[in-house]
Amino acid sequence: MKKKAPNKSKEETAKEYSFFADVFDVVRLIPKGRVTSYGAIAAYLGTKLSARMVGWAMNASHNAKPKLPAQRVVNRNGMLTGKHHFETPTKMEELLKKDGVAVKNDKVVDFKNIFWDPAIELGY
DNA sequence: GCATTGACGAAGG
DNA sequence: CCCTTCGCCAATG
Numbered sequence: 349m350k351k352k353a354p355n356k357s358k359e360e361t362a363k364e365y366s367f368f369a370d371v372f373d374v375v376r377l378i379p380k381g382r383v384t385s386y387g388a389i390a391a392y393l394g395t396k397l398s399a400r401m402v403g404w405a406m407n408a409s410h411n412a413k414p415k416l417p418a419q420r421v422v423n424r425n426g427m428l429t430g431k432h433h434f435e436t437p438t439k440m441e442e443l444l445k446k447d448g449v450a451v452k453n454d455k456v457v458d459f460k461n462i463f464w465d466p467a468i469e470l471g472y
Numbered sequence: 473g474c475a476t477t478g479a480c481g482a483a484g485g
Numbered sequence: 486c487c488c489t490t491c492g493c494c495a496a497t498g
Contacts, residue, residue, distance in 0.1 A: 367495090400492095402480080404479080404496075415479075422483060
């Protein structure tokens with residue numbers, strides 16, 4: 349595997365690429381009824397200085413199968429900033445409500461109460 | 473190869 | 486207290 353694998357379509361089956369794989373794994377570990385933030389995941393991965401990269405990774409989540417519960421990942425305000433990236437802008441809220449998470453005005457109700465920090469829950 | 477953007481976050485005015 | 490700016494890192498144009 350150290351060789352250069354002459355793969356023409358490198359991104360065809362690119363399921364692994366450090367950051368994305370890690371982010372996907374953490375997101376999938378988010379318990380139902382809980383939510384986390386990009387910064388929390390970033391911090392857990394050690395890239396807390398770049399919470400944006402987590403968001404970028406989520407963008408690749410469209411290639412992930414099955415689709416990860418990205419609805420459980422919101423910004424540090426608890427706001428559903430990524431709802432516009434879903435199949436439908438309302439899908440995120442619906443999914444969250446199905447998880448038992450109340451959403452009000454595009455924000456997670458009692459966000460800090462149901463906040464799930466991987467660095468803590470997983471035992472940093 | 474440089475400039476812009478992006479699902480964030482914290483700090484400064 | 487609200488809004489603006491900077492920082493971070495990677496991908497895309």
